[in-house]
Amino acid sequence: MTSEGDGVLRTQVAIIGAGPAGLLLSHLLGNAGVESVVVESRSQEYVAGRIRAGILEQSTVDLLRSAGLADRLSREGDQHRGIHLQWPHERHHLDFVDLTGRSVWVYGQTEVQKDLVAARTAAGQQVHYEVADTALHDLETDHPSVTFTDAEGRPRRVAADVVVGCDGSFGPSRAAVPDAVRRTWDRTYPYSWLGILADVAPSTDELIYAWHPDGFAMHSMRSSSVSRLYLQVPNGTDVATWSDDRIWDALATRLGHGQDGWELTPGPVTEKSVLPMRSYVQTPMRHGRLFLAGDAAHTVPPTGAKGLNLAVADVGLLAPALIDLLRKDDPRLADAYSETALRRVWRCTHFSWWMTTMLHTSGDPFDEQLQLSQLRWVTSSQAGATGLAENYAGLPIGF
Template identity: 80%
Template sequence: MDTVRTQVAIIGAGPAGMLLSHLLAAEGVESVVVETRSQEYVASRIRAGILEQSTVDLLHGCGLGERLAREGDRHRGIYLQWPGERHHLDFVDLTGRSVWVYGQTEVQKDLVEARRAGGQVIHYEVEDTALHDLETDSPAVTFTDSGGVARRVVADAVAGCDGSFGPSRGAVPDDVRRTWEKVYPYSWFGILADVAPSTDELIYAWHPDGFALHSMRSAHVSRFYLQVPNDTEADDWSDDRIWEALAARLGHGQDGWTLTPGPVTDRSVLPMRSHVSTPMRHGRLFLAGDAAHIVPPTGAKGLNLAVADVALLAPALAALVLKDDHRPADDYSDTALRRVWRCTHFSWWMTTMLHQSGDPFERELQLSQLRWVASSEAGATGLAENYAGLPIGF
C-alpha cells in the first residue's frame, strides 16, 4: 500500500472540502483531498444558487471573489407572495446586508481553478474510502485510487466534507453520535429553463395548490421550484403542465405581471428534510457541511452553512497542527452547532410558513404569519437578518 503523510486529509472535493483546502493553504497547512465522484460530476451538480453576505465577504477575503464580483448578481431582497398580495422585503434597508445569485457550480469552478493553481493534491474517483485511528494523533484515510492503487494518507487531522452519504459521519461511533431528523411530507420539483427571469428578485409564493419559487441563475437562465408529493417522478410533469402550475402559483396576470416560459433544460425532484448529527468533532475527525447537517432549501442555507463551518474549521486546524493549540479545535463543534441550529430553525420556519400541509387550520396560521412578516418591520427584519446571513462565528 502506498503511504503518504500530510497535515490534513480532506474527504470530499465539493465546495466545503475545496474551500477548506484553500483556506488551510493560506494558513500554511498542507492537505490531501479524496473524492468518490469524478471531477466532472462534482463540478456539474446543480445545487444552491444564493450566497449570503457572510459567504460573499469570505470569498472576497480569501481571493476567490473576482469572478463573483464580475458575474454575480447582487439582490437587495425577495418578494413574499400569496394570492392577491406581493410584498418586497428589502434586506439592505432592513439590515444593511444583501445576497448574491451565483450558482454552486460557479463557486466550484472558482475553487477548482484556485486549487489547481496552488498545486493541491486531489484524488478523484476513489473507492473503498475508510477512516482509521481517529482517536490517536495520527489518523489515517485509506482508499483505492482510480488506477486501482491502494493508498493510505496519514495526517494530523481528518476533515469529513463528504456529504450525507460519505463514510465520515458514520465514523463517529454510535454511542457518541446523536441525530435529529425531520422528513417533510412534500418535495420540490425543480427545473432550469433557458429564459430570462420574469422578476428582478426571487419570488417566494404561498398558494393553495402548493408552494412555488421563482429564482434565477443568470440574466438568461431561470430556476423554478414547485411543491409536489414525495412520490413524484420528474417525468410525471410535461413542460406544459410545469408552466401552467408555475403561472397559477406565481400569480401570472396579477397586477400586470407575466411569467415568460422557455425551454426546460433540467428537471429533478428534491426531497425535503432536516438532519443534524452531533458532535461535529470526534477525536481527530472534524465534520463540515452536509456530513453533519442538512436543511431544506427554502431558506437558502445549505451551501452557506457549509462555508461557515469551514471558515471556523480552517483556523482551528491550523492552530492544532502548526502550534499544538487545541483550544479552537475543542470549541469547533459547539461553536459551529450554534449556527447550525439557528439556520435549521430558520429553514424550518420558512418551509412551514410557505408549504401546504393539507390542514385548514395550519393554512390560516400561515396566512396570518405571512401578513405579519409583510406588515411588521420587526417580522421583516427577522426574516432578512436570517436570510442575508448572520456573521461567521455566530
Template identity: 75%
Template sequence: MRQRTRVAIVGAGPAGMLLAHLLDAHGIESVIVETRSQAYVLARIRAGILEHSTVELLRSVGLGDRLDAEGLPHRGIYLQTPQERHHLDFVDLVGRQVWVYGQTEVQKDLVAARTRAGQAVYYGVADVELDDLTTDRPTVRFTDADGVQRTLEADAVAGCDGSFGPSRAAIPAAVTSVWERTYPYSWLGVLASVPPSTDELIYAWHPDGFAMHSMRSAQVSRLYLQVPNGTRVDEWSHDRIWEALSTRLGHTGWELAAGPITEAAVLPMRSFVQSPMRHGRLFLAGDAAHIVPPTGAKGLNLAVADVALLARALAALLVDGDAGPADAYSETALRRVWRCTHFSWWMTSMLHTSGDPFDAQLQMSQLRWLFSSTAGATGLAENYAGLPLDL
C-alpha cells in the first residue's frame, strides 16, 4: 500500500515528534514510523536536563505549559572534590539557567500535542527500508503492526531513529566519515523514591570514581556511580549502591538521604559523530548522527537543536523552493555537534578517575581552576546552560 506525505520521519522519540510539530507550524504534513510501541517510547528513562534554549523553543511552540508548572528551574550546579564543594551560578555567570524536566515528560507533552493535531504515526513497524534517497521522491518501506506492507513516498526523509535505526546505515559508507571514542568506564544509574538531598545537581570527583546526584522531581532522586565497563547490575546490592554514593558524594555538614531504589541500569559511555548528516533527501537528526556521554547533559538538547534547524531548512526547501538552508544543514548542525561533543568529553575526562596518578593531578588542577577563576567557571556555564540555537 502506497501513501504520499511531504516528510517521512523515522523515529517517534522526542526528535521525531518535535520535528513533526515544528513542520506542522510551517504547514508541512508528515508521517512518523517507529519500530517500538508507543508505551515503550513513552517509558524510556533518558535525559533530565533542558538547556535554556531548549526551554525557550518548547515554550514558543506551545509545549511549555506543563514544563513551567512541573519543571524545576536550576540556577547552576555544585562541583566538588572530597575536600570542597562549590556552587557555579549560571545565572550570575551567563544570565541563563537550566530546567530539570525528564525526557519522558517532554515525550508525553509531544505525544499529547501531536495526538490533538491528528498526527499520523505507525508504531510497532518492522523491516524499515529507505530507498531512492538521491531523488526528489525518496521512499520509506515498512510492515505495519497489522502485517500490512506500506510504502511512504515523500519529498524528504528525516532519520530520527537513534543509533541502531536504519537511517544512519542508509548513507553509503563510501561518503561518510566517523569519529568515535569508547570510554573505559560506565555509569550505574538508579532512580530512587526519596526526595533529593540537594537543591541542584552535584557533580563529584572522588578517588573511588565519579558520582552524581540529580533528580526527576521533588519526590524522586536520580543518582549515578562510575563503574567499570562490563559491570552487571546484580553485582551491586542496594546497600552497596547507597554506601558508595554516600562516600563519593560525602561533604562536611551534608548527608545523603537513602530510599527505595525503583530502577537500576548500567549505561556505557561513548562519543560518536558521523558526517555528513545529509545524503540526498535524507537528513539525520539526534542520536542517528551523534552520541555524547551524558556528563554534559547534551544529548536531548542537541537533538532539539538539530530538528529546530532541520525544520527551518525543510520549510525553505519544500515551501519556498530555497535549497540553500537544506544544503547547509549538515555543516551548520555539525558546528554545534562538535562544540557539544568537546564539552561532553571535557566534563567526562575531568571528573572520571582512570587510576593514573598523573591524570588525577591534572583533574585536580582543572577543578581548582574552575573553583577560583570566573573566566573558567563562565566557560563551563556558557556550555552547560546551552549555546543559542542559531550557533
C-alpha cells in the first residue's frame, strides 16, 4: 500500500507526468491492485486544458473500453469510418471500415484527460501537481526514488519499486537514461502547422487532408459545434501575422471552397497557435528500474494522428508488464517492453513521416509531381488505400 512516513512516500510505482499516459497507467495498475504515486510539474488546470490530439484509433478505444473509461466517449464521441484525401479538383474518400474493418473516433485529448481525472479522483489516486525540481535516483538498483519540491515548497521523496517517465519531451525522465546507453534519432521538418479552434459546426462529415500548391491544409473537428483546422506555414511563423480573415481565406483556397459545390463555413476563432513538426525516437525505453512511455521516448508530427495513440499503446504494453513484475515477480514482459514497444514506435514514426512528406509542399516541382503521383496511387489502388487505412485506424497493441 502507498504510505507516508518521515516525509517519504512509499509506493510500488512512481509515475512522473499526469497527462493521459501517466493517469492511464495509474488507472490500469490500480485496477490490478498495484499502487502508484503521480507527480506533475504543471497545474491540474493546465494539463486538462492543453489542446492536443483529437483522433482516437481503434486500439485506443478498445483499451479505454476494457479499462472502464469509455462511457462518455461512447455517448459523446463521434465514430468516423475514414478520411478524405484531396488535391486541386480531386477529392477521394477512404473508408477504413470497408478496407480493414476498423474505424477511428473524434474525441479530444482534453476529454480523455477529463475522464481519466474523474476516474482516478474517484479511486483516491495520489497526484502531486505543481511540483518543482523533480529528479530521479538509484535507477539501476531495486530501490529507485523520485525527489521533488511540492506546491507548498516542501522537499519530498517517493520511494518506489519502479519509476515510469510519462513527462513528455522536456521532463527529466528522458535525460535520466545515461548517455552511454542512450541513442536518439531526430528529424526537424522545414514547415509548421498554424492551428485554430473555431466555434462553428464542421463543414465536412469526416477529416479532410488537402495537398495544395500553397501548402497543406486540414479540416478536423472536436464536436458537432467546434472545428479544428490547420495550415502549413514556414517555421518561425509569428501567429500575430495571421489575422482571422487571412486564415479563413487560406483555408478556403487550400480546402477547395466552391469545388463541386462544397463550401467552407468560417466562424469565431477561439484559439490559434503554431506547432513545429518533428520526429524523435530515443532508445532504450527501459533502463534499470526506469521505464519511458509516450513523448518521453518519442515524438511524431501530427499528420498521422499518432501521438496520443502511441502513448496509449506504450501504456497498454507497460501496465501488464509491471503488474507481472510487481505482483508475480515475473520480469519477462518488463524485460521485453522496450523492444516490443519500439516495433510499434518505428512503424508509427514511418507512417507519420510518410503522411507528412506526401502532403506538405516543399516548393520543388519534382517533389510536387511525386506527391501527386503518390496521392493518385493511394486513392486508386486497393493495396495503397488499405495500407493507409491499416496504419491510420491503428495496428493492434503489441503487433
